[in-house]
Amino acid sequence: MADPSKPARSEDNGQPARRGKPTLRTIAEITGLAVTTVSRALAEAPQISADTRRRVREVAIEIGYSPDRAAQRLKTGRTNVIAVLLDPHEEILGYGTSIMSGISKALQGTSYHVIVMPNFLNTTNVEAVNYITRNSMADGVIFSRTEPLDPRVMLLSEIGFPFVTHGRTELSTPHAYVDYDNFTFSYQATRRLIAKGRRKPALISGPAGFTFAGHLQHGFMTAVREAGCAYEILSGIDLDSPAGDIRDRVRQRYSEPDPPDSFMCGGEVCALATITGMSDCGLTLGQEYDIVAKQTSHLLGAIQPQVETIYEDLTATGEDMGRVLLQRIGGETDVDKVQMLLSPQIPSNW
Amino acid sequence: MADPSKPARSEDNGQPARRGKPTLRTIAEITGLAVTTVSRALAEAPQISADTRRRVREVAIEIGYSPDRAAQRLKTGRTNVIAVLLDPHEEILGYGTSIMSGISKALQGTSYHVIVMPNFLNTTNVEAVNYITRNSMADGVIFSRTEPLDPRVMLLSEIGFPFVTHGRTELSTPHAYVDYDNFTFSYQATRRLIAKGRRKPALISGPAGFTFAGHLQHGFMTAVREAGCAYEILSGIDLDSPAGDIRDRVRQRYSEPDPPDSFMCGGEVCALATITGMSDCGLTLGQEYDIVAKQTSHLLGAIQPQVETIYEDLTATGEDMGRVLLQRIGGETDVDKVQMLLSPQIPSNW
DNA sequence: AGCGAGATTTAAAACGTTTTCATGATTCGA
DNA sequence: TCGAATCATGAAAACGTTTTAAATCTCGCT
Numbered sequence: 005m006a007d008p009s010k011p012a013r014s015e016d017n018g019q020p021a022r023r024g025k026p027t028l029r030t031i032a033e034i035t036g037l038a039v040t041t042v043s044r045a046l047a048e049a050p051q052i053s054a055d056t057r058r059r060v061r062e063v064a065i066e067i068g069y070s071p072d073r074a075a076q077r078l079k080t081g082r083t084n085v086i087a088v089l090l091d092p093h094e095e096i097l098g099y100g101t102s103i104m105s106g107i108s109k110a111l112q113g114t115s116y117h118v119i120v121m122p123n124f125l126n127t128t129n130v131e132a133v134n135y136i137t138r139n140s141m142a143d144g145v146i147f148s149r150t151e152p153l154d155p156r157v158m159l160l161s162e163i164g165f166p167f168v169t170h171g172r173t174e175l176s177t178p179h180a181y182v183d184y185d186n187f188t189f190s191y192q193a194t195r196r197l198i199a200k201g202r203r204k205p206a207l208i209s210g211p212a213g214f215t216f217a218g219h220l221q222h223g224f225m226t227a228v229r230e231a232g233c234a235y236e237i238l239s240g241i242d243l244d245s246p247a248g249d250i251r252d253r254v255r256q257r258y259s260e261p262d263p264p265d266s267f268m269c270g271g272e273v274c275a276l277a278t279i280t281g282m283s284d285c286g287l288t289l290g291q292e293y294d295i296v297a298k299q300t301s302h303l304l305g306a307i308q309p310q311v312e313t314i315y316e317d318l319t320a321t322g323e324d325m326g327r328v329l330l331q332r333i334g335g336e337t338d339v340d341k342v343q344m345l346l347s348p349q350i351p352s353n354w
Numbered sequence: 355m356a357d358p359s360k361p362a363r364s365e366d367n368g369q370p371a372r373r374g375k376p377t378l379r380t381i382a383e384i385t386g387l388a389v390t391t392v393s394r395a396l397a398e399a400p401q402i403s404a405d406t407r408r409r410v411r412e413v414a415i416e417i418g419y420s421p422d423r424a425a426q427r428l429k430t431g432r433t434n435v436i437a438v439l440l441d442p443h444e445e446i447l448g449y450g451t452s453i454m455s456g457i458s459k460a461l462q463g464t465s466y467h468v469i470v471m472p473n474f475l476n477t478t479n480v481e482a483v484n485y486i487t488r489n490s491m492a493d494g495v496i497f498s499r500t501e502p503l504d505p506r507v508m509l510l511s512e513i514g515f516p517f518v519t520h521g522r523t524e525l526s527t528p529h530a531y532v533d534y535d536n537f538t539f540s541y542q543a544t545r546r547l548i549a550k551g552r553r554k555p556a557l558i559s560g561p562a563g564f565t566f567a568g569h570l571q572h573g574f575m576t577a578v579r580e581a582g583c584a585y586e587i588l589s590g591i592d593l594d595s596p597a598g599d600i601r602d603r604v605r606q607r608y609s610e611p612d613p614p615d616s617f618m619c620g621g622e623v624c625a626l627a628t629i630t631g632m633s634d635c636g637l638t639l640g641q642e643y644d645i646v647a648k649q650t651s652h653l654l655g656a657i658q659p660q661v662e663t664i665y666e667d668l669t670a671t672g673e674d675m676g677r678v679l680l681q682r683i684g685g686e687t688d689v690d691k692v693q694m695l696l697s698p699q700i701p702s703n704w
Numbered sequence: 705a706g707c708g709a710g711a712t713t714t715a716a717a718a719c720g721t722t723t724t725c726a727t728g729a730t731t732c733g734a
Numbered sequence: 735t736c737g738a739a740t741c742a743t744g745a746a747a748a749c750g751t752t753t754t755a756a757a758t759c760t761c762g763c764t
Contacts, residue, residue, distance in 0.1 A: 025720095027719095027720060027721085028720065028721070029720080037743080037744090038743065038744045038745075039720090039721085039744090039745095040722085040723085040743075040744055040745075040746095041742085041743055041744070043720095043721070043722065043723090044722090044743090047722090051741075051742065051743090052742070052743080053741085053742060053743095056742080056743085070488045070489065071720080071721075072428070072489075072490070072719085072720050072721070073489040073490065073491070074424050074425075074427035074428040074433075074490060074719085074720080074721090075428050075719070075720035075721040075722090075749090076720080076721055076722080077424035077427075077721090077749095078422070078424040078425050078428050078719090078720080078721070078722095078748095078749050078750065078751085079720080079721045079722045079723085079748080079749055080721080080722065080749090081749085083424075090470075092451050092454075092455060100450065101442050101474070104442075104472045104474045105442060105472075105474035105475075107474075108472065108474040108475050109474075109475070112475060117471075117485070118471075118472060119469040119470065119471060120440075120469060120470035120471075120472060121467075121468075121469060121470075122454045122455075122458065122468060122470060124451070124454045124455035124457075124458040124459075125455075125458050125459070125462060135467070138420045139420065139422075139423045140422070140423065140424060141423070246652055246656065247652060247653055247656030247657060248652055248655060248656035250656075251656050251657075273653065276656075276657050277656055277657065280656065280657050280658075302596055302597065302598055303597055303623065305598060306596065306597030306598035306600075306601050306626075306627055306630065307597060307601075307626050307627065307630050307657075308630075375750095377749095377750055377751085378750065378751070379750080387713080387714090388713065388714045388715075389714090389715095389750090389751085390713075390714060390715075390716095390752085390753085391712085391713055391714070393750095393751070393752065393753090394713090394752090397752090401711075401712065401713090402712075402713080403711080403712065403713095406712085406713090421750080421751075422749085422750050422751070424749085424750080424751090425719090425749070425750035425751040425752090426750080426751055426752080427719095427751090428718095428719050428720065428721085428749090428750080428751070428752095429718075429719050429750080429751045429752045429753085430719090430751080430752065430753095431719085
C-alpha cells in the first residue's frame with residue numbers, strides 16, 4: 005500500500021548530513037517525504053493520511069527524534085514552559101515543595117514543563133518577570149508574596165501576559181489568583197485562643213508589605229475586638245524572621261511587664277521558635293499559655309504535636325494555580341473561573 | 355564625522371514594520387546599517403569602529419531592544435542558562451535555598467541565569483537530564499543526591515554535556531564534583547559521642563543508594579571500631595524519613611532491650627525528631643543521652659541550641675558548584691580544578 | 705595613477721521549525 | 735468525458751539571530 009514514488013531508501017543516502025541530532029529533515033530524507041509533511045504528520049494534522057502519520061511516527065521514534073525547542077519557539081513564539089518565581093523566604097522547604105508538586109500535578113499530561121526562576125540575589129521582584137517576558141522564557145508565570153499594589157501584576161496585566169498569583173492585590177483591574185482565606189484563618193485561630201480563656205493574644209504578623217499580612221492582622225483584630233480583650237502585635241519580628249530572632253523576642257517580651265498569654269502564629273517554624281522562647285522562661289504550652297498556628301507541613305506535628313493548628317493545603321493550592329494558569333493561557337478571561345479563594349478547614353472539635 | 359551615504363533617516367521610514375518587538379532589523383533600519391553590522395556592534399566586535407558601536411548601543415537602549423533568546427539559541431546552540439535539578443526530598447529546610455543562593459552568587463555578573471527543574475512527580479532522575487539535554491534547555495546542569503553508579507553522570511559524561519554534582523560517584527571516569535567530606539564529619543561526630551562517655555552510638559543513616567550515605571556509615575563504623583564500643587544503625591528510617599517516623603522509631607527503640615545511648619544525626623530535622631522521641635520516653639538530652647548532628651541552617655540552633663553540631667556551608671558549596679560549572683562550560687578538563695572536597699570544621703573545643 | 709593592505713561594512717546562508725500558498729492526484733457529479 | 739471538489743503532499747518563506755565569505759573604502763607607497 006505504501007508506495008513512495010520518490011527514492012525512499014532508508015539506509016544509504018547520497019550526500020546529506022548523517023551526524024548530529026536528528027531533525028525533521030532527517031526524517032524527511034529517510035521516508036522520502038517533504039519536511040512539511042513530516043512536521044504535519046508529527047503534529048497529527050488530519051489532512052495527512054493515517055498511513056503516512058504512522059510511518060513518520062515510527063521513524064521518528066526509531067531514530068530518537070525530538071523537536072528542537074529553540075526552533076519551535078522562534079517560529080511559534082510559544083515556549084511550553086511555565087515559570088514559577090521563588091524567593092529565598094519561601095524556603096524551598098514545605099512551601100516551595102508543596103506548591104511545586106501541586107503545579108507539576110496540574111501540568112502533568114500537558115505539553116508544559118515547569119521551571120523555577122529563583123531570586124536569591126537581592127534583586128527586585130519585578131526584574132524576574134521582566135526577564136521572563138522580554139526573553140520569552142515562558143508562556144505563563146506563577147508567583148506569590150503578592151503585594152496590594154504589586155508591580156508584577158501591573159506589568160503583566162498591562163502587556164497581557166498570562167499569570168496567576170498566590171494571594172490577592174488591591175488593584176482595581178481583576179486578575180487571576182488563588183488565595184487562602186487568611187482573614188478567616190486568623191479570625192478563627194484567635195477566637196480559639198480566646199475560647200480557651202486567654203485574655204491577651206499576641207500576633208506574630210506577616211512581613212509588612214504583603215497582602216496576606218494585612219489579612220492576618222485584620223482577622224486577628226476582628227476577633228480581639230469582638231471579644232473586647234487585650235492584644236498585642238509583636239514588634240520587631242515577623243514570619244520571615246529567623247527562628248532565633250523570634251525566640252529571643254518572645255523571651256525578651258516576657259521579661260517586660262504585661263506580657264501576652266497566647267500566640268497566633270502564621271507558620272510552623274514560628275510556633276516552634278515561640279515555644280522555645282517561652283520554655284526558656286519556664287512556661288509550659290497549654291498551661292501558662294497557648295498557641296494556634298497555621299500548618300503547612302508535618303514538622304510541627306512531629307516535634308510539638310500538642311500545638312493546635314489549622315491546615316493550609318499548599319499542594320492543592322499549587323494544583324489550582326496550575327489549572328488556572330492553563331485556562332488563562334487558553335484565553336479564559338471569566339473572572340469566576342480564574343479567581344479562587346480557598347477556605348480554611350476549621351477543626352471540628354473547636 | 356559620521357557620514358552614512360545610505361539614507362539613514364531615523365524617524366520616517368517607508369514601508370517596513372513598525373509594530374512588535376524591536377529586532378536587529380529595527381536598529382538596522384534606524385541607523386541605516388546592515389543587520390550584520392548591528393549584530394557585531396552589539397557583540398562589541400573589535401572590527402566594528404568604535405563610533406558605530408556606540409551609536410548602535412545608544413539606539414538599542416533607546417528603543418528598548420533585547421535580543422531574542424530563541425533565535426540566539428537556535429543559531430548558536432547556547433542557552434545562557436544553568437539548570438539545577440531539585441527533588442522533593444531536598445526540602446530539608448534550607449538545602450535548596452542555600453545551594454541556590456550560592457549558585458546565584460557564582461553566576462552573578464556572568465550572562466548565565468539559573469533555572470530549577472523540579473522533579474516533583476515521581477519520575478526517574480535521569481529523565482530530567484534527558485529532557486534538558488535533548489531540548490537544549492541549558493548549557494550545564496547541577497544536581498545532587500549522587501549515586502555510586504549514577505546514571506545521570508554516565509549519560510552526561512558520555513555525551514560530553516557540562517555538569518557538576520554535589521557528591522561523588524564511584525565511576526572510573528572522573529567528573530566534576532563538589533562534595534562535603536561526610537566520612538570525616540561522621541567519624542569526628544561519632545568520636546565526639548564516644549569522648550563524652552557514650553558506649554553505644556546509633557546512626558540514623560542516609561537514604562540507601564546515595565554515595566554520601568555510604569560515607570556517613572563508613573565514618574561511623576570507623577569510629578566505633580576504633581573505640582571498640584557497641585553501636586547500632588537504626589533500621590526502618592533514614593534521613594529522608596518524615597520527622598514523625600523518626601520520632602516514633604526512636605521512641606519504639608527505647609521500649610526494646612539494650613537501646614543506644616547516643617545518636618549521630620545527619621540533619622537538623624532528624625535531630626529534632628530524635629529529641630522529641632527521647633523526650634516522650636522521659637529522657638533528657640545531655641543527661642541520659644547525647645546527639646551530634648550536621649548543621650546546615652539555623653533551625654536547630656534556635657530550637658535546641660544545646661545540640662552539638664558540625665557545620666556544612668551549603669551556600670559555599672553552591673558557589674563552588676557554580677564556579678566549577680562555569681569552568682567546565684569553558685572547557686576546563688583538569689580534574690584538580692573541577693573536583694573539590696570540602697572539609698568539615700570541627701569545633702575547636704572538642 | 706595604480707596596487708595591495710588594512711579597516712569597515714555588507715550580502716547571503718544557515719539554524720530547525722511552522723505556515724502560507726500552491727500543486728498533483730484522485731474522486732465525484734453531471 | 736469533463737471540470738469541480740476533495741485529498742494528500744510539497745516548495746518556499748518566515749521567525750531573529752550568528753557566521754562565512756565577500757565587497758567596498760581608505761590609505762600609503764611605488
